[in-house]
Amino acid sequence: MSQPRLHVAMMIQAYLPLLGGAERQLAALAPLLKNQGVDVSVITRRYPGLKKFELIDGVPVYRLPVPGPKSVASLAFSLAALPLLGRLRPDVIHAHELLSPTTTAVTAKRRLGIPVVAKVLRGGALGDLAKLEHKPFGRQRMQTFKQQVDSFIVISQEIDAELAAWGVAPEKRVFIPNGVDTQRFAPMRLPEKERLRQELGLGEGETAVYAGRLVPEKCVDQLIGLWPQIREIYSRAQLLVLGTGPEEKRLKQLAGEGIHFLGNVADVAPYLQAADLFILPSATEGLSNAMLEALAAGLPVIATRVGGAPDIITHQKSGWLVAPQQPDEWLEAILTLFALAEKRRDLGSQGRQKVVASYGLAATAEKLVGLYGRITTATPRPVTVQT
Known part of the structure; x- marks a missing residue:
């Protein structure tokens, strides 16, 4: 019955x-x-x-x-x-x-x-x-x-x-x-990733993604403030900002070269699969869905040590944990991972394994x-x- x-x-x-x-x-x-x-x-x-x-x-x-x-x-x-x-x-x-x-x-x-x-x-x-x-x-x-x-x-x-x-x-x-749907959010092989980057018009520069609401507690303004220093070393580095919110107008005024606001994106999976790095600079979180999606896609994640991030990420093994409200520490992490492609692959692989095992x-x-x-x-x- x-x-x-x-x-x-x-x-x-x-x-x-x-x-x-x-x-x-x-x-x-x-x-x-x-x-x-x-x-x-x-x-x-x-x-x-x-x-x-x-x-x-x-x-x-x-x-x-x-x-x-x-x-x-x-x-x-x-x-x-x-x-x-x-x-x-x-x-x-x-x-x-x-x-x-x-x-x-x-x-x-x-x-x-x-x-x-x-x-x-x-x-x-x-x-x-x-x-x-x-x-x-x-x-x-x-x-x-x-x-x-x-x-x-x-x-x-x-x-x-x-x-x-x-x-x-x-x-x-x-x-x-x-x-998170670990089948929809899954890594791509390198040739497919390069083809996807071309389809999305991302070019060859180092690419980081933020996905989430544009509200003060996400601290996207501090992340944007780092980008001129990053482009001094990686001249083609770009930050894709996926999402909208009350801070959007102010953030656009702060943004310089290499910052691209894409608004609400119905399907974020292709951007996560095509990028080199995901950054979550929040001052407070619960358990970020965007972070879970990035991890499932095999994208290395830099996240502040708040909310559920420390439950999932083992520092420098399945992701990179940084202190909240400490942009200098974020800068060091971003520059380090942009420079180390093999480390990015290892972090992405370990992060996906964790999510597949415990967060399906x-x-x-x-x-x-x-x-x-x-x-x-x-x-x-x-x-x-x-x-």
Whole structure:
């Protein structure tokens, strides 16, 4: 006898076509979850120009209005989400981030009896827990989350330690890292790589890639500031910036020769396969999807020692770790790896092996399905629903 299908409502601040790491991870997981008996609905905020409802790759996406000033946006979102959840009656609410999504999910659990999974997206000084602590009634909200959230999804040791410091019980902290499609993101042989570089118009210069949102905490401005020094030694060196965000205009004003802004790129795989180096200069991270994709593509990675990077990268073996907010250290790493092609190949090979072994997308989906099954079994639903 086949198992009944589960319905999971994903609560997330934004969703496709808006691109960020959390959005891309969810979009990649949705079809795999469906194949394993989990139907997904997405509940998110409605931003200008986007429809109230649409199907994206077969996934129902509900966008709720958040009128008024930013200070009341979370309340407006919750007030709109609760009746929708009452109609949808999902088996699980999966909140992505500890702020508005988890607040709404916990409120829905109290009213509707639906179990809640909360994924902590970022750690560190600018992470979910740090932000929550500085929000109105933040500490009280966290105490409520500790009681009401059935499972917290942990994506890095840093986040696990932060939750432990808040007193979240070990049995509620479940390690399920982000995953990557290791078949789609895979290395190319050298002749194919050279052909791809020509197709992308990259020329013969040393090529580094940054992929991600253009927001202050990513520190792309500091990376751009290094490029004149790099081009003094490697005159054709180029930095490809993939992504958009509120910092884009300012960053373009800072950029000199060799910096190319490519905007939102639907398929970043060819750029990762064609480049020589991937750089992630963030001050704070959770577990960067862009970094996972670069590692899977066999691209050597320079990443700051924050978030999940130290969990994956062994320094100078499967990547290159540098201190955050220390551009001089980044400069040394970039110049070193531009000079050592064999070292780049070794780092890329070891990095891919690590990701294939422990961070495959299919394994992440399988772990989520198992978690949903456990908490729905452990949390009986009420017979009567209050609306």
